[in-house]
Amino acid sequence: MSIKINHLTYIYNPETAFEKKALDNVSLEIKKGEFVGLIGHTGSGKSTLIQHLNGIITPSKGEILLDGENIHRDKAKLKEVRRRIGLAFQYPEYQLFEMTVYKDVAFGPTNMQLSKEEIHSNVVSALETVGIAPELYEKSPFELSGGQKRRVAIAGVLAMNPEVLILDEPTAGLDPKGRDEILQAIKHLHEERGITVILVSHSMEDVAKLVDRIIVMHEGKAAMEGTPKEVFCHVQELEAMGLAAPQVSYVFQALKDKGFDVPLDIFTVEEAKKVLMNLVRQVRV
Numbered sequence: 592m593s594i595k596i597n598h599l600t601y602i603y604n605p606e607t608a609f610e611k612k613a614l615d616n617v618s619l620e621i622k623k624g625e626f627v628g629l630i631g632h633t634g635s636g637k638s639t640l641i642q643h644l645n646g647i648i649t650p651s652k653g654e655i656l657l658d659g660e661n662i663h664r665d666k667a668k669l670k671e672v673r674r675r676i677g678l679a680f681q682y683p684e685y686q687l688f689e690m691t692v693y694k695d696v697a698f699g700p701t702n703m704q705l706s707k708e709e710i711h712s713n714v715v716s717a718l719e720t721v722g723i724a725p726e727l728y729e730k731s732p733f734e735l736s737g738g739q740k741r742r743v744a745i746a747g748v749l750a751m752n753p754e755v756l757i758l759d760e761p762t763a764g765l766d767p768k769g770r771d772e773i774l775q776a777i778k779h780l781h782e783e784r785g786i787t788v789i790l791v792s793h794s795m796e797d798v799a800k801l802v803d804r805i806i807v808m809h810e811g812k813a814a815m816e817g818t819p820k821e822v823f824c825h826v827q828e829l830e831a832m833g834l835a836a837p838q839v840s841y842v843f844q845a846l847k848d849k850g851f852d853v854p855l856d857i858f859t860v861e862e863a864k865k866v867l868m869n870l871v872r873q874v875r876v
């Protein structure tokens with residue numbers, strides 16, 4: 592499924608004293624199977640944008656096309672749009688409400704009126720994908736750790752077999768281990784199922800490591816777009832938008848400033864290690 596956003600503008604509380612233009616003429620395209628990172632300073636419009644994609648919010652102006660069809664053309668189809676485009680919210684507590692982990696994940700497929708066998712198979716497959724062990728199925732979601740809660744919330748979306756998975760800050764507030772586990776689960780999901788993923792994140796390191804393409808939001812506009820290499824080269828522009836490049840980029844910029852012949856499009860620790868080892872070898876020779 593391809594998603595096209597055409598000239599999307601959204602205004603909260605229009606024609607009142609609290610009027611706020613959260614999105615301003617945004618046009619974007621997300622292709623089937625892409626892994627896209629959405630970054631931007633707080634208040635730049637990321638959440639407002641992703642809520643448009645599965646029809647929770649209706650544009651003030653512009654349109655959202657799924658495979659060429661405006662999602663609001665036929666209101667009866669919106670439920671189907673929400674199934675095809677799954678949105679895992681930033682706070683898993685908003686999504687978890689059943690007595691057990693199993694029931695929570697089964698909620699979506701049950702609403703889709705699938706057979707008992709299909710529901711069971713979807714629930715188990717979703718929980719396995721996110722790495723939740725069977726011993727936890729009968730626990731209350733509220734007894735789980737922060738990372739486990741998040742994984743259960745993601746499984747609840749996955750159990751409906753969405754074609755697109757949107758994750759709003761899936762690693763916020765987690766310790767490094769919980770963060771890595773969630774990111775690995777998302778990576779695995781993208782690779783194994785070929786599902787389109789849109790990852791909203793404040794963490795440049797997470798985004799740089801995982802995504803094919805980055806969209807930078809700034810003051811309600813899509814301000815920059817490109818591969819991680821292309822975007823993270825623009826350190827000064829990012830900083831002007833209140834963002835930072837991954838820490839590795841700064842190390843390489845400092846080396847360049849000192850006269851070392853190093854590339855400026857390095858941003859993962861793994862790549863940095865290789866280049867630095869080479870540099871050390873050259874310096875020794």
Ligand SMILES: Nc1ncnc2c1ncn2[C@@H]1O[C@H](COP(=O)(O)OP(=O)(O)OP(=O)(O)O)[C@@H](O)[C@H]1O
Pocket residue numbers: 603604611612613631632633634635636637638639640
């Ligand atoms: N329900 C609302 N009513 C009025 N204004 C809102 C509402 N929700 C968001 N806004 C405003 O719209 C703008 C965009 O907000 P949005 O939540 O989309 O940004 P964001 O990039 O997701 O921020 P964050 O990273 O903090 O989640 C902000 O100025 C915000 O204050």
